Amino acid sequence: MNIFSAQKIYEWEKFTLQQDKISALQLMEKAAKCCCTWISDRFQTSTEIYIFCGSGNNAGDGFALARLLCQTGFNVKVFTDSSKKFTEEAELNFQRCKEISGIEIQDFSAFKQLKNSENSIIIDALFGLGLNRKIEGEIAAFIDLLNDFPGTKIALDLPSGLFADGNQEEDAVIFQADYTLTFQLLKKSMLHSETAPFCGEIHIMDIELNREFCQENPSDENTIDDRLIQNIYKPRKNFSHKGTFGKSVLVAGSFGKIGAAVLATKAALKAGSGLTFVLAPKCGYEILQTTCPEAMFISGGENEIENIKVEDEYTVGIGPGIGTSSATEQAFLKFLKTSKKPLVLDADALNILAKNPENFQFIPKDSIITPHRKEFERLFGKTQNSFERTVLAQKKAAEMGIFIVLKDHHTQIITPFGTVFYNLTGNPGMAKGGSGDALLGILTALLAQNYSPQNATIFGVWLHGKAGDFAAEKFSQEAMLPSDLINELGNVFKALNKKSSQET
Numbered sequence: 055m056n057i058f059s060a061q062k063i064y065e066w067e068k069f070t071l072q073q074d075k076i077s078a079l080q081l082m083e084k085a086a087k088c089c090c091t092w093i094s095d096r097f098q099t100s101t102e103i104y105i106f107c108g109s110g111n112n113a114g115d116g117f118a119l120a121r122l123l124c125q126t127g128f129n130v131k132v133f134t135d136s137s138k139k140f141t142e143e144a145e146l147n148f149q150r151c152k153e154i155s156g157i158e159i160q161d162f163s164a165f166k167q168l169k170n171s172e173n174s175i176i177i178d179a180l181f182g183l184g185l186n187r188k189i190e191g192e193i194a195a196f197i198d199l200l201n202d203f204p205g206t207k208i209a210l211d212l213p214s215g216l217f218a219d220g221n222q223e224e225d226a227v228i229f230q231a232d233y234t235l236t237f238q239l240l241k242k243s244m245l246h247s248e249t250a251p252f253c254g255e256i257h258i259m260d261i262e263l264n265r266e267f268c269q270e271n272p273s274d275e276n277t278i279d280d281r282l283i284q285n286i287y288k289p290r291k292n293f294s295h296k297g298t299f300g301k302s303v304l305v306a307g308s309f310g311k312i313g314a315a316v317l318a319t320k321a322a323l324k325a326g327s328g329l330t331f332v333l334a335p336k337c338g339y340e341i342l343q344t345t346c347p348e349a350m351f352i353s354g355g356e357n358e359i360e361n362i363k364v365e366d367e368y369t370v371g372i373g374p375g376i377g378t379s380s381a382t383e384q385a386f387l388k389f390l391k392t393s394k395k396p397l398v399l400d401a402d403a404l405n406i407l408a409k410n411p412e413n414f415q416f417i418p419k420d421s422i423i424t425p426h427r428k429e430f431e432r433l434f435g436k437t438q439n440s441f442e443r444t445v446l447a448q449k450k451a452a453e454m455g456i457f458i459v460l461k462d463h464h465t466q467i468i469t470p471f472g473t474v475f476y477n478l479t480g481n482p483g484m485a486k487g488g489s490g491d492a493l494l495g496i497l498t499a500l501l502a503q504n505y506s507p508q509n510a511t512i513f514g515v516w517l518h519g520k521a522g523d524f525a526a527e528k529f530s531q532e533a534m535l536p537s538d539l540i541n542e543l544g545n546v547f548k549a550l551n552k553k554s555s556q557e558t
């Protein structure tokens with residue numbers, strides 16, 4: 055799904071009004087109806103609802119929602135500054151609201167006299183996409199007051215004070231929502247760690263903007279949705295054999311960190327690699343042969359990797375638990391300099407590279423690197439925030455001709471062409487040592503199975519997150535282990551297969 059800037063969303067709205075021959079007022083009504091349905095499906099009509107309306111179309115949504123909720127049987131109070139000039143649609147909905155006897159419309163100041171109960175809901179319809187500067191003065195103080203409200207807080211489209219497209223100043227005053235009902239699509243600020251927490255749980259309200267617009271206006275920023283995954287996923291055909299699914303080599307492990315090699319190897323096996331090898335030091339021989347009997351062992355040294363010899367046709371993933379000793383560093387750099395095929399690089403492979411940026415030039419084109427925040431900083435330097443980090447990653451991915459997987463709550467995949475894909479699967483239960491090793495194994499296996507580097511990266515990151523979600527469902531976020539995630543890969547493939555067969 056595309057991510058559009060506020061500017062582009064306005065264009066999309068205009069396009070829809072023209073193409074579908076509907077009015078802005080009708081679209082607003084649709085938006086309000088979606089929100090009314092969402093609220094009435096979850097809350098009882100005995101819940102008091104206070105709606106706070108600014109002066110733009112976000113306020114218009116609020117006025118229309120007040121009317122619909124009142125007609126559904128809720129007790130609704132509206133707070134606004136009626137001395138302000140409303141937009142045309144907001145004014146029309148304000149007037150309609152006034153005509154309904156059940157709705158009390160009061161000035162903002164009247165809210166202070168209200169006894170707040172935990173069972174009531176406040177709805178923020180102060181500012182949406184049209185926010186064009188920091189919120190200050192009286193409105194800022196009022197939003198602070200709303201944030202202290204003990205009941206449920208719902209934002210329409212965006213929490214007031216949050217810009218759709220980018221970062222905020224540190225002291226910005228922003229409505230702290232429990233839920234955000236956002237129209238049509240996620241906005242960029244809903245995907246970054248500094249700003250997304252203001253939204254609480256996000257629910258997309260489908261207001262049916264005309265999708266032809268997206269075909270005519272491809273975006274550099276996207277979220278990974280089920281449709282994209284289903285298009286990438288290649289179900290297995292009959293008459294295939296193990297050679298069809300490629301040969302993966304995981305270069306991993308050192309004394310004390312053989313577990314990393316085990317996880318990467320198991321993940322590659324479970325992600326469908328045809329033939330799987332693990333190149334590890336001899337001290338891990340028995341452990342690996344016992345825990346991963348389907349994989350073949352290649353010795354890379356005694357207690358650490360000192361030598362990496364792999365046949366050209368193999369797909370190689372390097373990094374988990376290898377350490378950064380000078381012997382391993384030399385072996386890795388020697389191998390890198392002769393590599394032609396795309397590699398998957400993580401963990402200590404990235405830490406070795408970070409020691410000397412001159413070595414970046416040896417990373418084969420279309421390789422995939424999977425840094426977490428600290429590893430990214432070591433490689434490419436510090437940035438002020440995650441928005442800047444994405445921009446820097448876009449620059450580096452283009453310069454180096456590689457795919458960068460920026461691990462985060464919503465992991466980003468950055469292609470050499472500057473496109474960003476935000477992944478929405480996954481959960482905090484995956485913030486545990488070993489998760490990254492599993493990801494490297496999955497990516498290596500998909501690349502070996504002839505998924506293009508871009509598809510392997512998108513699919514692999516999604517798969518990793520989805521298996522993590524399945525594992526959390528079974529074992530809880532606290533107790534789930536990377537091994538549980540790996541074991542759930544099978545259930546994710548089963549679900550994909552089922553969907554594929556239903557579609558054909």
Ligand SMILES: NC(=O)C1=CN([C@@H]2O[C@H](COP(=O)(O)OP(=O)(O)OC[C@H]3O[C@@H](n4cnc5c(N)ncnc54)[C@H](OP(=O)(O)O)[C@@H]3O)[C@@H](O)[C@H]2O)[C@@H](O)CC1
Nearest residue numbers: 067082085110111112181182183184185186187188189211
């Ligand atoms: N896209 C769609 O398809 C659909 C969109 N819809 C809805 O429309 C919403 C966008 O509406 P919108 O453009 O009228 O902007 P909105 O945020 O209501 O108000 C902005 C006003 O606030 C002001 N202002 C700005 N910053 C300020 C500040 N810091 N402090 C103080 N004032 C400030 C600014 O005025 P200014 O003071 O700059 O003259 C402006 O008048 C969108 O979020 C969604 O809810 C739906 O109806 C259905 C379909």
Ligand SMILES: [K+]
Nearest residue numbers: 178181210212
């Ligand atoms: K809002």
